Amino acid sequence: EAGVxxxxxxxxxxxxxxxxxxxxxxxxxxxxxxxxxxxxxxxKLLIQFQNNGVVxxxxxxxDRFSAERLKGVDSTLKIQPAKLEDSAVYLCASSLxxxxxxxxxxxxxxxxxx
Amino acid sequence: xxxxxxxxxxxxxxxxxxxxLNCTYSNSAxxxxxxxxxxxxxxxxxxxxxxxxxxxxxxxxxxxxxKSSKYISLFIRDSQPSDSATYxxxxxxxxxxxxxxxxxxxxxx
Numbered sequence: 001e002a003g004v005x006x007x008x009x010x011x012x013x014x015x016x017x018x019x020x021x022x023x024x025x026x027x028x029x030x031x032x033x034x035x036x037x038x039x040x041x042x043x044k045l046l047i048q049f050q051n052n053g054v055v056x057x058x059x060x061x062x063d064r065f066s067a068e069r070l071k072g073v074d075s076t077l078k079i080q081p082a083k084l085e086d087s088a089v090y091l092c093a094s095s096l097x098x099x100x101x102x103x104x105x106x107x108x109x110x111x112x113x114x
Numbered sequence: 115x116x117x118x119x120x121x122x123x124x125x126x127x128x129x130x131x132x133x134x135l136n137c138t139y140s141n142s143a144x145x146x147x148x149x150x151x152x153x154x155x156x157x158x159x160x161x162x163x164x165x166x167x168x169x170x171x172x173x174x175x176x177x178x179x180x181k182s183s184k185y186i187s188l189f190i191r192d193s194q195p196s197d198s199a200t201y202x203x204x205x206x207x208x209x210x211x212x213x214x215x216x217x218x219x220x221x222x223x
Contacts, residue, residue: 045210107157108156
């Protein structure tokens with residue numbers, strides 16, 4: 001069974017630029033999560049989708065971050081414009097059902113904002 | 115005050131030792147408690163989860179939850195060099211998941 005795929009693996013941009021991350025969850029997994037993991041910290045949940053609907057986006061900075069999951073499969077997370085404090089690893093995870101106790105994480109996208 | 119507190123370590127033990135990793139929390143609404151292992155430059159990998167108070171064992175790993183003390187633990191028996199990683203506790207309330215900062219563990223051969 002293929003795992004959660006993410007791309008790109010690394011990205012370096014300058015502040016005020018925009019950037020997008022892509023995630024392909026495990027086949028058949030209804031729920032998809034985006035996390036931000038700043039160096040030395042645990043992952044912070046940004047947004048959760050069930051199929052193509054948003055379940056929770058209470059911690060998503062909506063003035064600059066946006067996410068979508070068209071057709072209930074792949075998802076993209078966008079930052080526009082980026083700030084220095086957005087430097088982090090962006091992790092995508094998926095789970096079969098909506099409860100989320102068993103989440104499978106991708107390798108993450110490491111973002112550096114200069 | 116953070117929702118979840120976890121000592122970052124680092125923790126260094128000899129091979130074969132019993133390792134104890136702990137987290138405390140403040141939110142009484144947490145119902146599910148998870149432990150993840152994260153190797154360097156990889157995504158977290160679920161080790162086990164428990165619901166409410168009690169113990170759960172899976173091979174060399176035992177998870178304990180004490181809701182009265184708002185304290186959870188992960189024990190690793192017969193630790194191996196391959197257990198060297200960062201261990202993250204995580205907790206769920208409603209649709210929200212909260213992670214600790216992680217404890218870095220090194221098992222010395």
